[in-house]
Amino acid sequence: VTATIESSPVPPGLTVRRRTSSDRIFDRLSMSAAALVLVLIVAIAAFLIWKSWPALKLAGWDFFTETQWQPDANPAVFGIAALVWGTLLSAFLSLVIAVPVAVGSALLLVEVAPPAISRPVGYVIELLAAVPSVVYGLWGVYVLVPRLIPFEKWLAANFSWIPLFNNPSNTYGRSMFVAVVILTIMVLPIIVALARDILRSVPAADREAAMALGATRWEVIRLAVLPYARGGLTGSVMLGLGRALGETIAVAMVLSATFEITWNILEPGGNTIAANIATKFGEAGPVGQEALVASGLVLFAITLAVNMAARFFVGRGVKASGRA
Amino acid sequence: VAAAALASACGSSSKGSSSPTTAAAGAPASCATGTLTGAGSTFVQNLALQWSKNYSKACSGATINYQGVGSGAGVTQLTNGTVNFGATDVPLTSAQSDLLQPKGATVQVPWASGGIALMYNLSGVSNLKLDADTIAGIFAGKITKWNDPAITALNQGASLPSTTISTVHRSDSSGTTAAFTLYMSKTSPTTWTLGSSKTPTWPGGQGAKGSDGVTATVGQTPGAIGYAEVSYAQGSGLPVVQVKNASGQFVSAQSTAGVQATMSTATISSAGAVTVDYATTNPAAYPIVTATYVVAFKSQSSSPGNLLKSFLLYAVGTGQSAGPALGYSPLPQNVVTFAEQQINTIAVG
Numbered sequence: 001v002t003a004t005i006e007s008s009p010v011p012p013g014l015t016v017r018r019r020t021s022s023d024r025i026f027d028r029l030s031m032s033a034a035a036l037v038l039v040l041i042v043a044i045a046a047f048l049i050w051k052s053w054p055a056l057k058l059a060g061w062d063f064f065t066e067t068q069w070q071p072d073a074n075p076a077v078f079g080i081a082a083l084v085w086g087t088l089l090s091a092f093l094s095l096v097i098a099v100p101v102a103v104g105s106a107l108l109l110v111e112v113a114p115p116a117i118s119r120p121v122g123y124v125i126e127l128l129a130a131v132p133s134v135v136y137g138l139w140g141v142y143v144l145v146p147r148l149i150p151f152e153k154w155l156a157a158n159f160s161w162i163p164l165f166n167n168p169s170n171t172y173g174r175s176m177f178v179a180v181v182i183l184t185i186m187v188l189p190i191i192v193a194l195a196r197d198i199l200r201s202v203p204a205a206d207r208e209a210a211m212a213l214g215a216t217r218w219e220v221i222r223l224a225v226l227p228y229a230r231g232g233l234t235g236s237v238m239l240g241l242g243r244a245l246g247e248t249i250a251v252a253m254v255l256s257a258t259f260e261i262t263w264n265i266l267e268p269g270g271n272t273i274a275a276n277i278a279t280k281f282g283e284a285g286p287v288g289q290e291a292l293v294a295s296g297l298v299l300f301a302i303t304l305a306v307n308m309a310a311r312f313f314v315g316r317g318v319k320a321s322g323r324a
Numbered sequence: 325v326a327a328a329a330l331a332s333a334c335g336s337s338s339k340g341s342s343s344p345t346t347a348a349a350g351a352p353a354s355c356a357t358g359t360l361t362g363a364g365s366t367f368v369q370n371l372a373l374q375w376s377k378n379y380s381k382a383c384s385g386a387t388i389n390y391q392g393v394g395s396g397a398g399v400t401q402l403t404n405g406t407v408n409f410g411a412t413d414v415p416l417t418s419a420q421s422d423l424l425q426p427k428g429a430t431v432q433v434p435w436a437s438g439g440i441a442l443m444y445n446l447s448g449v450s451n452l453k454l455d456a457d458t459i460a461g462i463f464a465g466k467i468t469k470w471n472d473p474a475i476t477a478l479n480q481g482a483s484l485p486s487t488t489i490s491t492v493h494r495s496d497s498s499g500t501t502a503a504f505t506l507y508m509s510k511t512s513p514t515t516w517t518l519g520s521s522k523t524p525t526w527p528g529g530q531g532a533k534g535s536d537g538v539t540a541t542v543g544q545t546p547g548a549i550g551y552a553e554v555s556y557a558q559g560s561g562l563p564v565v566q567v568k569n570a571s572g573q574f575v576s577a578q579s580t581a582g583v584q585a586t587m588s589t590a591t592i593s594s595a596g597a598v599t600v601d602y603a604t605t606n607p608a609a610y611p612i613v614t615a616t617y618v619v620a621f622k623s624q625s626s627s628p629g630n631l632l633k634s635f636l637l638y639a640v641g642t643g644q645s646a647g648p649a650l651g652y653s654p655l656p657q658n659v660v661t662f663a664e665q666q667i668n669t670i671a672v673g
Contacts, residue, residue, distance in 0.1 A: 068525065072419070142544075145544065169528060171488075171529070174531065252495075253533050256529075256530045258526070258531070259525070268528075268530040268531065279497065280497045281396075281397065282393055282394020282395070282396060282497070283395050283499065283522050284397075285396050285420055287419060288396065289396065
């Protein structure tokens with residue numbers, strides 16, 4: 001070892017000894033920083049389990065099947081079935097709208113538009129991500145809710161044969177539909193920004209090879225760009241999904257908060273785990289607080305699963321593109 | 325910390341002899357110094373902040389912090405010892421008491437009251453009158469049109485449209501909801517069968533977060549009716565329902581005397597819980613009212629005990645006169661007397 005170090009070109013004034021000790025300090029620091037993140041995650045999980053255990057024990061398996069949320073009533077009745085339903089439905093529907101728009105925008109920015117257009121457009125889209133969610137909530141309450149009512153009525157009048165757009169209550173306003181629209185706007189910039197970076201990472205050689213074979217612009221995108229980027233794009237969508245699942249205050253401000261499992265997103269109602277915690281925690285009694293922490297544990301597990309799935313897809317995408 | 329350590333009472337916390345009706349607005353009877361922290365009810369927040377301001381102005385060296393984090397969170401913070409007093413919109417539940425008990429005996433004192441107004445959005449109608457059964461019928465989803473015979477019978481001469489009634493309630497857990505549903509469950513038990521709760525299972529209508537959300541939604545929705553504390557109704561400019569009381573009179577929530585008249589016939593349990601008598605025959609009484617409470621430990625060290633006692637005596641005494649401007653009603657004398665007795669059982673030493 002000594003021989004190698006002596007033979008390595010060390011600049012004058014910088015001793016080998018100092019370099020290794022600073023290296024060691026850096027190693028330690030970066031290691032402890034990484035360990036801290038892990039410890040935090042484990043500590044959060046431990047806290048959630050510890051605080052929610054009494055409520056989980058009280059509710060038993062009903063916690064996963066019950067739709068009502070009356071933890072402070074006597075007897076206490078509460079479960080996360082309706083909340084999980086609302087959380088997944090709102091996040092999924094927002095992705096259904098957001099993904100085509102986001103991937104389309106990212107393709108425009110990277111493949112189609114000249115830099116003079118793509119730079120300012122990209123900047124504006126990133127600006128959407130900088131708007132605080134409470135501002136989206138206020139905008140939702142005062143602007144979106146009243147203005148979406150005519151559109152919701154039109155949907156119900158023409159498409160009520162689709163369960164999603166059926167509204168037997170005939171009341172319009174603070175519905176799951178509004179929450180979906182707000183979530184769409186909130187996840188859009190995240191997916192666009194990530195998708196743009198992924199599309200940019202497609203090697204120029206792939207594009208040029210396709211072009212050399214006489215491919216049109218659309219064929220280049222379809223044959224060279226999208227297959228290479230598929231894994232990364234799926235990962236970016238999953239990260240957008242994580243955002244939609246956990247969004248709290250903007251959703252809490254526009255939802256009517258009911259506890260039922262329904263497809264009818266136009267009627268006033270709907271609830272998500274995060275929104276329910278935000279609206280119920282302050283006034284909750286002892287059991288109510290434990291029950292809300294238990295619902296938080298479920299949300300933690302769902303987002304963890306989504307993020308792990310995103311990792312998996314991104315990893316697989318990288319491997320697949322490596323083969324290509 | 326230094327200020328708290330130096331805290332001393334500069335006046336004995338004797339029972340205030342001043343009457344809330346004759347005292348100058350906002351002057352505490354005695355001063356103490358130090359720092360006091362409280363948390364809880366959002367209902368009382370505006371008034372508590374006003375009290376804090378008035379008290380610090382009159383007594384230099386006293387700082388009172390209040391955080392409107394919600395009743396449940398306030399009681400939890402008191403239990404954990406992170407605040408000196410907690411504020412709750414509904415009397416302590418047995419579950420909350422069980423957690424507080426091991427930490428020491430507590431006093432629970434009603435310290436503010438107010439009316440709950442019903443706001444509506446119905447163009448061309450400005451003088452709507454409803455009684456307990458129609459209110460319960462509307463919120464139970466049994467009366468669905470504004471020109472329902474039950475409503476037109478109470479509003480003879482008014483031209484009520486056939487618009488669908490859209491009810492607006494709180495989507496978050498709320499003491500205001502508990503008080504409003506208590507009123508319906510007591511005055512119209514056959515129509516409103518869902519009992520009293522901070523989060524009832526509403527049979528329909530729209531939910532909105534916070535009284536500000538309810539007010540905004542009523543304002544946006546033609547045919548809507550919703551409930552909120554009087555201050556929100558006043559701020560919104562929306563018309564409020566005149567509610568029929570037990571003696572057959574129609575009274576507006578904006579009458580502080582009406583709220584006070586109902587409160588004055590309320591009974592108070594030894595634990596400090598107020599029970600409203602909705603059947604009071606006082607013709608001026610506005611029936612939909614609520615009281616809100618402060619909870620503190622009975623055994624206090626001199627700091628901040630002296631300040632706590634002095635501040636609470638001020639709040640239930642002369643501090644009540646700060647209420648009407650903010651939409652609260654001054655507590656009637658019988659409640660004030662009870663509250664002062666209870667606060668004086670706090671042992672400082």
